[in-house]
Amino acid sequence: MRFVYLALSLFFSLFSAGSFAGEISLTDLSQSLNSSWILVAGVLVFFMQAGFALVESGMSRAKNAVNVIMKNYMDVCVCSLIFWALGYGLMFGINTTGWFGSSHFLPADLSDWDWTFLFFQMMFAATTTTIASGAMAERVHFHAYLIGACVIAGFIYPVFGSWAWGSNYQGEGWLKAMGFIDFAGSTVVHSIGGWIALAAVIILGPRLGRFSPTGEARSIPGHNLTMVALGGFILWFGWFGFNAGSTLAANTSLGKIALNTHLAACSGALGYMLISKLCKQSILLTGTVNGSLGGLVGITAGCASMEPMFAMLTGLIAGAISFLGPKLLTSFKIDDVVDAISVHGFCGAWGTLAAGLFYAGDMFNADKVGVQLIGIAVAFIWGFGIAFCSYFLINLLVGMRASSLHEQRGLDFTEHAEIGYPEFQDTRALNQEALNAQR
Amino acid sequence: MTPEQKRKAVEAALMPFIHGKTLAQALVLWDEKYAHKPTFALQHYLRELCSDIELAHMRSRMLQALVTTFSSLQDQRQDKPVAPHNKATTDNSHSSPELQMFMALVEQLINSAKGDNATRVRLYVLENIEKLPTAPNNRRALQSWLNQIAPLTGTTLNIHLMQQVINLAYVGLCEYLGPIKADQFLQDSVSAVQRDFPKLRVQTLL
Numbered sequence: 101m102r103f104v105y106l107a108l109s110l111f112f113s114l115f116s117a118g119s120f121a122g123e124i125s126l127t128d129l130s131q132s133l134n135s136s137w138i139l140v141a142g143v144l145v146f147f148m149q150a151g152f153a154l155v156e157s158g159m160s161r162a163k164n165a166v167n168v169i170m171k172n173y174m175d176v177c178v179c180s181l182i183f184w185a186l187g188y189g190l191m192f193g194i195n196t197t198g199w200f201g202s203s204h205f206l207p208a209d210l211s212d213w214d215w216t217f218l219f220f221q222m223m224f225a226a227t228t229t230t231i232a233s234g235a236m237a238e239r240v241h242f243h244a245y246l247i248g249a250c251v252i253a254g255f256i257y258p259v260f261g262s263w264a265w266g267s268n269y270q271g272e273g274w275l276k277a278m279g280f281i282d283f284a285g286s287t288v289v290h291s292i293g294g295w296i297a298l299a300a301v302i303i304l305g306p307r308l309g310r311f312s313p314t315g316e317a318r319s320i321p322g323h324n325l326t327m328v329a330l331g332g333f334i335l336w337f338g339w340f341g342f343n344a345g346s347t348l349a350a351n352t353s354l355g356k357i358a359l360n361t362h363l364a365a366c367s368g369a370l371g372y373m374l375i376s377k378l379c380k381q382s383i384l385l386t387g388t389v390n391g392s393l394g395g396l397v398g399i400t401a402g403c404a405s406m407e408p409m410f411a412m413l414t415g416l417i418a419g420a421i422s423f424l425g426p427k428l429l430t431s432f433k434i435d436d437v438v439d440a441i442s443v444h445g446f447c448g449a450w451g452t453l454a455a456g457l458f459y460a461g462d463m464f465n466a467d468k469v470g471v472q473l474i475g476i477a478v479a480f481i482w483g484f485g486i487a488f489c490s491y492f493l494i495n496l497l498v499g500m501r502a503s504s505l506h507e508q509r510g511l512d513f514t515e516h517a518e519i520g521y522p523e524f525q526d527t528r529a530l531n532q533e534a535l536n537a538q539r
Numbered sequence: 540m541t542p543e544q545k546r547k548a549v550e551a552a553l554m555p556f557i558h559g560k561t562l563a564q565a566l567v568l569w570d571e572k573y574a575h576k577p578t579f580a581l582q583h584y585l586r587e588l589c590s591d592i593e594l595a596h597m598r599s600r601m602l603q604a605l606v607t608t609f610s611s612l613q614d615q616r617q618d619k620p621v622a623p624h625n626k627a628t629t630d631n632s633h634s635s636p637e638l639q640m641f642m643a644l645v646e647q648l649i650n651s652a653k654g655d656n657a658t659r660v661r662l663y664v665l666e667n668i669e670k671l672p673t674a675p676n677n678r679r680a681l682q683s684w685l686n687q688i689a690p691l692t693g694t695t696l697n698i699h700l701m702q703q704v705i706n707l708a709y710v711g712l713c714e715y716l717g718p719i720k721a722d723q724f725l726q727d728s729v730s731a732v733q734r735d736f737p738k739l740r741v742q743t744l745l
Contacts, residue, residue: 314599
């Protein structure tokens with residue numbers, strides 16, 4: 101072991117300006133290792149954006165593929181800037197009240213570790229926003245969507261985050277102080293994203309013809325299931341960084357966290373398949389991918405505090421929820437293109453509860469479960485409530501819903517003057533000048 | 540359809556839902572206010588007829604019955620050698636080529652739904668044309684044409700209005716047949732109309 105440390109210290113010394121191998125202490129080395137791991141984990145979480153883009157675009161119709169990708173792409177850009185300027189301070193700044201951070205806005209002078217931490221957390225903020233984008237696909241105006249993304253990354257997400265995870269400096273969020281367990285964000289990231297999505301789709305309404313005049317739901321299949329599967333794999337891959345990176349240290353617990361993450365994803369897909377069979381329904385690729393994503397969302401809260409057997413159980417139940425959730429929402433005529441509300445909102449809530457129920461060494465502790473339930477309820481009230489008000493205002497001020505003419509033409513054409521599949525689609529869009537003149 | 544045929548159709552369609560005095564009152568309402576109105580007034584008729592709670596829950600089924608009865612009557616009429624409906628929709632001798640292409644596309648789109656659904660889509664377009672921001676004479680001309688009363692000749696419609704009417708047909712198809720079929724029908728209709736108008740670009744109407 102000592103040899104490994106020596107080799108690593110030699111390696112890092114080569115990249116540390118002004119340092120000599122002999123001067124590096126074990127603390128420095130440990131910090132370097134932690135920083136390196138969190139940086140890699142942050143990059144993995146960033147890569148999840150590609151997974152989201154593929155899943156969401158694949159589940160949309162060809163005429164909206166570019167628009168979906170554009171939303172995901174700009175999510176990262178807009179949310180990263182907003183989170184750096186405002187979100188980080190609100191979420192992790194000095195939190196004397198327990199309700200929000202009040203320092204470190206527009207940070208310019210942080211410690212080396214804090215820069216690493218900020219980079220990692222920035223990716224989480226972008227993930228929360230992206231969750232809502234899939235639900236809103238195929239009928240939301242691009243600019244209205246981006247305004248909503250700013251509100252999420254700059255206010256909704258960091259304020260709730262400050263309650264559950266704050267602060268990084270001084271003080272403590274009130275939920276954290278109560279003992280709320282959400283290791284990597286089943287609630288903080290995923291449920292909040294899911295509830296925001298729910299508010300958005302209620303304001304937006306369903307896509308044209310999604311429900312018949314008699315209320316019967318119609319399926320609108322996505323245009324590329326290969327993309328959906330690839331996106332599912334990429335998300336799964338990135339999730340190892342998401343969960344194991346949340347240790348914020350390169351320590352020996354990483355293996356179990358990664359294992360729990362993987363087992364939950366596997367059993368999530370299996371849970372979906374089992375319940376599909378029980379309900380005598382076809383096993384769909386989209387459903388299977390969502391089942392595994394449900395498992396991943398479910399285990400995110402308790403991946404560091406559960407035994408593998410219970411991680412599997414959590415994933416299995418989350419997979420079943422990812423099957424039942426969309427049916428419940430459909431009965432309320434809620435149109436969620438990628439089932440984000442079920443996968444992230446419902447499975448996130450379940451995972452948070454499971455983290456309390458299956459806490460290793462202290463299972464089924466009523467106090468713990470009670471705190472978890474409070475966290476779940478507060479997340480819903482905050483996430484859904486503020487998002488609903490925000491989207492209501494955005495809708496009032498700039499309009500969120502694309503017109504029926506735009507839905508007919510496809511948002512690639514109307515929002516971006518660019519189409520994903522020119523070989524098969526209306527080539528008029530290739531004439532960008534003509535289209536811009538029409539706008 | 541003659542007013543007498545229409546009255547019989549209304550009576551036949553409503554009979555499974557209302558009887559005796561209520562049916563008689565419904566027919567009186569029809570005779571007094573709706574007998575001479577175009578087909579798209581069916582929805583208004585039912586709205587007025589079902590204003591009391593006892594009938595309100597049956598309104599959608601009654602509308603379906605009325606639409607089915609009217610469309611079967613129309614089908615019978617189309618089987619006859621001279622069909623005034625066809626004349627109204629295809630007499631394009633005084634229209635510009637763009638207007639002819641527009642009419643062909645709308646008819647193609649609506650009729651691609653077939654049967655009752657075609658009637659429903661037509662009714663949907665007719666009802667929503669009232670909401671389009673356009674000159675009243677344009678609106679009346681479009682309503683008469685779609686209601687198969689008079690052809691759309693000598694009218695000047697701008698491209699934006701044509702696009703909106705086509706969009707209404709598309710939305711109607713989405714409502715009654717679903718978005719997947721609507722997209723397919725739109726694509727098929729565009730191809731079919733493009734074949735008939737090779738010198739024009741149908742895409743400009745979308």
